[in-house]
Amino acid sequence: MKLLILTQYYPPEIGAPQNRLHELAVRLKAAGMEIDVLTALPNYPRMEIMNGYENRKNRYEEIDGIPVHRSWIYVTKSKGIFSRLLIYFSFVWSSYWKGRKMKKYDYLLVESPPLFLAYSALRLAKKLNAKLIFNVSDLWPESAEKLGIVTNKIALNLAYKLEAKCYRQAFLITGQTQGIVDDICSRFPDKKVYWLPNGVDVTFYNPSQIQPGNFRERNSFSEEEILFFYGGIIGHAQGFEVILNAANLLRENSKIQFILQGSGPEKEMLLELKKTLKLNNVHFLEPVSKKEMPSILKSIDVALVPLKNLPLFKGAIPSKVFESLAMEVPLLLGVDGEARNHFIEKGKAGLFFQPENADELAKQALFLAVNLGERLEMGKNARRYVTENFDREKIANDFMRQLE
Numbered sequence: 001m002k003l004l005i006l007t008q009y010y011p012p013e014i015g016a017p018q019n020r021l022h023e024l025a026v027r028l029k030a031a032g033m034e035i036d037v038l039t040a041l042p043n044y045p046r047m048e049i050m051n052g053y054e055n056r057k058n059r060y061e062e063i064d065g066i067p068v069h070r071s072w073i074y075v076t077k078s079k080g081i082f083s084r085l086l087i088y089f090s091f092v093w094s095s096y097w098k099g100r101k102m103k104k105y106d107y108l109l110v111e112s113p114p115l116f117l118a119y120s121a122l123r124l125a126k127k128l129n130a131k132l133i134f135n136v137s138d139l140w141p142e143s144a145e146k147l148g149i150v151t152n153k154i155a156l157n158l159a160y161k162l163e164a165k166c167y168r169q170a171f172l173i174t175g176q177t178q179g180i181v182d183d184i185c186s187r188f189p190d191k192k193v194y195w196l197p198n199g200v201d202v203t204f205y206n207p208s209q210i211q212p213g214n215f216r217e218r219n220s221f222s223e224e225e226i227l228f229f230y231g232g233i234i235g236h237a238q239g240f241e242v243i244l245n246a247a248n249l250l251r252e253n254s255k256i257q258f259i260l261q262g263s264g265p266e267k268e269m270l271l272e273l274k275k276t277l278k279l280n281n282v283h284f285l286e287p288v289s290k291k292e293m294p295s296i297l298k299s300i301d302v303a304l305v306p307l308k309n310l311p312l313f314k315g316a317i318p319s320k321v322f323e324s325l326a327m328e329v330p331l332l333l334g335v336d337g338e339a340r341n342h343f344i345e346k347g348k349a350g351l352f353f354q355p356e357n358a359d360e361l362a363k364q365a366l367f368l369a370v371n372l373g374e375r376l377e378m379g380k381n382a383r384r385y386v387t388e389n390f391d392r393e394k395i396a397n398d399f400m401r402q403l404e
Contacts (some may be wrong), residue, residue: 027396179315347385
């Protein structure tokens with residue numbers, strides 16, 4: 001079988017879709033599938049072409065044995081809606097003209113969002129004689145509408161029509177969470193929808209094989225301090241104000257420290273909020289490469305994962321959950337619904353706080369800070385649960401059998 005993965009985001013960029021798609025590609029190739037990736041010149045999240053890829057360099061490379069074909073993309077640091085549309089549609093245009101010259105495939109898997117990439121995918125699937133697999137990692141445009149990112153009714157109407165067209169023309173729809181799968185099935189009951197979850201490489205994230213390194217020393221944290229850690233995109237969906245407000249409530253407890261590692265559109269606003277509240281227990285760190293994450297996770301005490309309190313997110317499972325749990329790090333989860341059911345109710349891997357509720361977050365953080373035994377037990381439960389249910393190897397093999 002031959003599969004082309006079409007995605008705007010791919011390594012060496014750092015992020016959830018980049019890691020998820022690459023890990024899937026590597027495992028499908030190992031299982032005997034012929035894989036190619038068609039993606040953009042790497043630029044995310046700094047919105048500038050990475051060193052070594054500018055001036056038309058490295059339009060083709062192999063990453064861990066996966067052939068990666070890159071086409072041009074317009075990049076700008078402007079956050080305006082027109083600039084963002086230019087970014088999306090530049091890759092829609094360039095990916096089609098690059099992809100139409102490629103060989104024939106049995107399947108074309110396109111990653112959404114961005115939903116607009118469907119314009120290229122629909123045409124390329126026909127041109128390359130490939131069955132279209134529409135992979136949904138976020139229910140766009142619904143999430144963009146609920147978060148207030150897109151408010152123009154005409155634009156939303158066009159986006160919903162494009163979404164419906166993609167579902168109807170897809171040979172197979174795959175959803176990253178059961179909530180996404182259920183939502184699509186309820187609206188398109190005649191379509192085949194398959195749960196293709198995110199997961200974790202339990203051999204790479206293996207606490208028994210990893211040393212803590214010098215993360216605490218490098219960032220001036222003592223061994224006595226309890227570190228609550230978030231690592232990932234600092235975006236609109238998470239509602240990070242809840243962390244700073246909880247930190248404000250716990251400011252007299254010098255042992256509890258909150259760390260946000262990453263970059264994104266909300267970072268500047270949060271830095272201003274930290275300054276306004278005069279918080280010394282909240283720390284912002286720059287993003288790091290994937291290879292550094294196991295030793296960082298080995299050094300922290302609790303993984304902190306928030307989302308805004310929206311019905312939309314009851315079917316969400318944030319990707320940063322998996323690596324932390326595989327490293328036996330207990331979870332402080334501000335995500336209701338599917339994630340809570342998996343990791344708190346079933347997995348017994350941490351504690352839950354009501355999304356956007358700073359009082360609850362502070363209360364649960366204080367409990368975890370003073371109860372080492374419970375933290376250690378939750379950590380053991382965490383690795384056991386993700387190993388049994390979210391091992392990337394098993395996920396890829398199941399997907400391969402589905403296509404066969």
